[in-house]
Amino acid sequence: MSSPLRNVIVVGGSYVGSKAAQELAVVLPPTHRVLLVEPHSHFHHLFAFPRFAVVPTHEHKAFIPFTSVFREPTIPNPSLHAVVRAKVNAVYPTHVSLDRAWQGETDIPYDFLAIATGTKLPAPGSMQNEDKANSVEYFKTYQEGIKAAKDIVIIGGGAVGVQMACDIKEVSPEKNVTLVQSRDHVMPRFHPKLHEIVSDRFKELGVNLVTNNRVTVPAEGFPNDGSTFSVTLKDGTSIPAQLVIPATGQIPNTQLLSTLPPSSTDSLINPANGFIRVRPTLQLQDTKYANVFAIGDIADSGAPKAARPAMQHVGVLARNVLAMIDGKQPDQEINIEPAAIHMTMGLVQNIVFRNPDTDAGHIEPFYKFRVDGKPDMGIEDVWARRGVVVNDPSEYFL
Numbered sequence: 001m002s003s004p005l006r007n008v009i010v011v012g013g014s015y016v017g018s019k020a021a022q023e024l025a026v027v028l029p030p031t032h033r034v035l036l037v038e039p040h041s042h043f044h045h046l047f048a049f050p051r052f053a054v055v056p057t058h059e060h061k062a063f064i065p066f067t068s069v070f071r072e073p074t075i076p077n078p079s080l081h082a083v084v085r086a087k088v089n090a091v092y093p094t095h096v097s098l099d100r101a102w103q104g105e106t107d108i109p110y111d112f113l114a115i116a117t118g119t120k121l122p123a124p125g126s127m128q129n130e131d132k133a134n135s136v137e138y139f140k141t142y143q144e145g146i147k148a149a150k151d152i153v154i155i156g157g158g159a160v161g162v163q164m165a166c167d168i169k170e171v172s173p174e175k176n177v178t179l180v181q182s183r184d185h186v187m188p189r190f191h192p193k194l195h196e197i198v199s200d201r202f203k204e205l206g207v208n209l210v211t212n213n214r215v216t217v218p219a220e221g222f223p224n225d226g227s228t229f230s231v232t233l234k235d236g237t238s239i240p241a242q243l244v245i246p247a248t249g250q251i252p253n254t255q256l257l258s259t260l261p262p263s264s265t266d267s268l269i270n271p272a273n274g275f276i277r278v279r280p281t282l283q284l285q286d287t288k289y290a291n292v293f294a295i296g297d298i299a300d301s302g303a304p305k306a307a308r309p310a311m312q313h314v315g316v317l318a319r320n321v322l323a324m325i326d327g328k329q330p331d332q333e334i335n336i337e338p339a340a341i342h343m344t345m346g347l348v349q350n351i352v353f354r355n356p357d358t359d360a361g362h363i364e365p366f367y368k369f370r371v372d373g374k375p376d377m378g379i380e381d382v383w384a385r386r387g388v389v390v391n392d393p394s395e396y397f398l
Contacts (some may be wrong), residue, residue, distance in 0.1 A: 181213075268285075341353055
């Protein structure tokens with residue numbers, strides 16, 4: 001009688017999680033299977049969310065079926081692996097607990113666990129709903145709110161806020177759009193040159209930029225009925241608005257670790273930022289859990305919080321898990337690279353920007369302007385890259 005398959009569980013099916021599941025499926029021996037646990041019915045292409053909150057007719061394409069995750073030709077035994085639609089409520093030393101049954105069980109044992117839960121942004125940077133239909137309707141309602149508003153205030157000078165400000169003013173130049181940033185620069189993780197570039201683009205489009213100030217958010221939140229109200233700033237000034245767009249406050253998704261006993265206080269979560277403490281091998285810093293990894297944005301790895309640098313985590317994870325299966329020490333470590341971003345600044349204009357590599361003696365950033373953007377952000381190519389073949393436009397609604 002054959003032995004039961006050993007589970008390598010990946011929690012979270014966004015960019016890094018789904019790629020990690022694929023990479024693990026390529027290298028694991030046939031004694032092990034990958035279970036990708038994700039509550040959403042579809043992959044959420046988060047990079048397009050700010051655009052599709054503004055520009056209609058493409059919103060249904062932001063949600064891509066998970067059907068092809070393990071159909072890569074390089075995966076030797078695709079039928080061994082599975083996408084489990086569920087939320088991990090709790091992590092224990094030997095198993096995870098799901099919010100719904102999978103194959104009749106809610107407790108799923110693991111030999112190795114990779115946590116790729118990322119962070120949560122306020123809507124429309126992320127969705128409140130798990131299913132595609134309700135998320136698509138949310139976007140449609142949001143688009144109508146933007147269309148109806150004459151005065152819009154965006155809170156937060158990160159990528160989501162900057163991109164939405166540019167898109168709204170390009171689509172509807174008659175609107176008054178104000179972006180309020182609490183610091184003296186937008187995009188504060190980057191070299192000041194990016195702030196300068198964004199400021200120039202805002203002036204070109206007519207976006208009002210307020211820095212070194214904060215919005216006072218009422219306890220009951222802002223109205224969303226289309227009425228005109230005042231947005232009060234910390235300095236006492238106010239801005240009229242019919243819509244406020246929150247674009248700040250990433251919250252690490254670490255609640256599932258509250259059931260995992262730490263070796264000592266703060267050995268699992270860094271209290272300074274809320275992210276999971278890891279070693280350079282991406283194993284949890286807590287030595288009790290050598291078989292548990294954290295990858296991507298949720299890991300307090302020192303790497304920039306972005307999909308591209310996090311993709312390096314995928315290979316490190318796969319090689320270290322394979323080494324441990326073979327009885328060897330995991331010795332693959334991540335390299336910390338300068339923060340970089342590819343960011344839209346309107347429907348067509350976009351920029352590739354990378355901080356200077358100070359370790360290499362560089363003091364100036366690299367940046368390149370591009371004018372090759374598309375209103376749908378090339379979303380159909382994303383479907384193709386994720387292995388989903390579309391023969392008819394109606395299939396984008398599936």
